[in-house]
Ligand code: B12
């Protein structure tokens with residue numbers, strides 16, 4: 001009899017048992033809300049091997065592509081097949097801290113006497129608390145904060161893998177999936193997953209989900225519009241605009257911000273809760289960046305600063321409170337765990353820091369949670385690249401100087417980066433590089449003139465800034481000017497959750513942002529080639545200036 | 550790395566660096582072809598080729614100017630220097646000795662040389678292997694990969710007309726007719742613009758011109774399967790596969806090679 005594998009553990013397989021049954025036996029929690037009937041679509045699992053040993057997909061699984069199945073539907077048919085499955089990864093993390101605030105809280109939902117009021121409207125009788133929900137819907141990871149609105153305090157933070165992966169790893173794939181026969185499915189699985197996570201959090205905190213009276217959602221244009229049920233097809237084609245932006249330009253709406261009631265969204269919190277999403281910056285640059293800008297207090301910056309939010313799509317904003325330029329850089333998922341032999345997102349077991357020495361001593365590495373290495377995440381990759389360069393093992397083009405075909409970063413676990421991996425990383429890094437380079441040039445300043453570089457994004461907090469500069473992942477600013485702001489989108493969403501004034505400021509801000517289309521740079525090819533090299537960014541002074549293209 | 554390289558029976562050039570590069574070419578018929586490119590040409594061509602392979606754009610820039618100043622024909626500098634160097638780059642790329650970043654710096658060096666050559670280029674006397682039209686489809690502005698394909702195609706002796714990015718079906722049709730091209734290559738980098746390849750093919754069908762030209766497609770989201778579904782004659786995963794495919798398709802049209810060769814080229818390159 002062959003085993004069923006999950007996260008390094010195994011069980012003997014028996015015909016007829018579903019993957020859900022195996023997960024139960026392994027005490028692995030799989031989301032569900034339909035009594036395992038195939039209706040809720042929450043129990044999506046990735047089958048990494050042995051698909052042929054499972055029962056064929058059922059009618060309720062028709063929307064899934066590639067190696068994905070519903071755990072409650074897929075059962076073992078051939079006991080001889082080795083089946084390996086993985087559930088969506090979740091990372092609950094409890095913490096209580098105040099919202100980092102630049103604007104004093106000006107909550108929209110508050111207690112007045114025995115009532116809960118949203119603005120002037122009495123929405124409910126006050127029972128035991130008023131909570132809010134801030135969600136950052138990323139292409140790869142979803143993060144959320146539950147906030148005690150009476151104290152303006154974050155009481156819980158959690159993150160989980162975006163369950164829409166079966167629709168492709170980047171936004172363009174998701175758009176074309178959503179335009180196909182299973183339109184609406186991406187939205188459905190996302191809301192199911194959020195509802196499940198909210199339920200878990202509430203259980204932990206001992207609060208009722210109906211005490212959540214308000215929510216703020218941020219995300220890139222595609223992710224956000226999918227959640228709100230806005231057709232995303234226009235974002236997939238030139239000129240890459242959200243329907244809300246198209247309508248704004250046609251004078252049919254006054255903002256790209258969205259506001260609906262929870263019940264209309266199928267979001268299971270207080271049914272009448274107001275769900276808000278701030279305005280988009282423009283094109284692919286979404287409300288997550290608007291939130292970033294609120295988190296770093298862009299509306300109060302007098303000197304030119306730079307924001308780099310790294311991800312599958314990296315966003316770059318340069319400017320001060322009066323004048324800003326933004327661009328979206330299509331890096332792809334290489335630094336997020338995709339397209340790399342042993343790449344993985346920043347979950348437990350990911351190598352997050354790497355140190356090499358010149359004398360051939362073994363590699364030192366650290367993993368998230370101290371777990372045995374399962375792969376390498378973005379911050380680990382930045383370290384590795386920088387160290388390979390520093391110790392002279394790799395040239396700027398990503399070739400190993402000893403002619404080898406790979407380098408083992410976790411020899412004890414047989415894990416390596418190959419030359420093909422380095423080539424993919426070079427191109428992803430270059431997309432980030434081009435965005436920063438071109439926006440700085442358009443704005444007319446050099447990295448030395450950037451008074452602060454805010455590094456945001458999933459793994460930003462764990463990145464060694466010096467290493468990131470040394471390989472040209474971020475602009476060559478003095479290390480002490482780099483401020484790591486972590487998940488600034490979630491922070492910004494939280495600020496807007498607790499303040500109506502912050503929402504107004506956000507509206508003001510986005511109107512002052514000019515969108516830079518990278519493709520309009522006539523010398524894009526040369527900049528891209530330069531950016532493929534693992535070395536610090538060098539911007540020729542002479543080529544800058546506001547007049548440059 | 551050097552230790553694994555076979556000893557060559559003879560040298561074609563006096564350039565130690567270039568000789569070392571040529572030793573990466575190991576298939577006998579390719580060795581013969583590559584050697585013929587450098588046989589009997591001036592040392593400055595060897596110098597240009599070597600610097601192109603190393604991706605030194607400053608040197609290629611300088612040497613191209615020098616060669617032209619010394620009176621070499623633009624065509625000679627192009628064929629014997631730049632294109633000969635690119636042929637070696639192509640083989641190293643196919644054999645996984647170098648990867649995209651290294652091909653890109655070689656392409657950048659080629660561009661540096663081309664800046665002087667292009668304006669004064671005359672019709673070369675050499676019989677071209679075939680004529681190819683290349684362009685990125687409508688709605689898509691990615692051209693780095695397509696441009697690499699073009700350089701490699703030129704390196705392999707094709708005449709290539711580049712329609713640039715955001716190309717409408719009519720533009721493809723007009724260009725094919727105008728230049729009597731045997732092969733059309735379309736590139737798309739976005740999942741959302743890939744269907745425009747199929748639309749362009751339909752446009753050829755609608756005009757009754759589908760039989761006039763062989764169509765190949767490529768770009769990161771494209772697969773063999775998609776290519777077949779949309780009715781293309783061939784697919785190539787990278788610039789080398791693009792050249793192999795173009796060769797095979799021209800062969801089919803000439804009647805000099807059976808269809809299996811096209812399939813063979815596909816296999817060899819996947
Ligand atoms: C550079 C780049 C850009 C540049 C393009 C500049 C230019 N002049 O080309 C800019 C910044 C302008 C850009 C813009 C956009 N991009 Co872009 N871009 C990239 C990037 C980083 C590299 C692409 C590249 O040039 N690779 C190097 C070349 C050598 O490889 P290649 O193109 O695949 O070509 C090879 C083969 O495919 C083959 N080949 C190519 N063509 C042909 C043709 C034939 C006939 C054959 C046989 C073979 C063949 O041979 C080539 C050489 O080996 C990729 C991500 C990545 N890391 O790959 C994203 C990527 C392609 N972009 C992406 C996106 C989403 C966009 C935007 C929509 C983003 C935005 N935020 O606005 C816009 C759209 C613009 C438009 N209308 O086209 C996505 C596409 C996702 C998808 N599934 O569709 C990618 C994959 C990134 C990602 N995962 O998110 N992009």
Ligand code: FES
Nearest residue numbers: 038040041043072
């Ligand atoms: S548990 Fe609901 S679909 Fe599987």
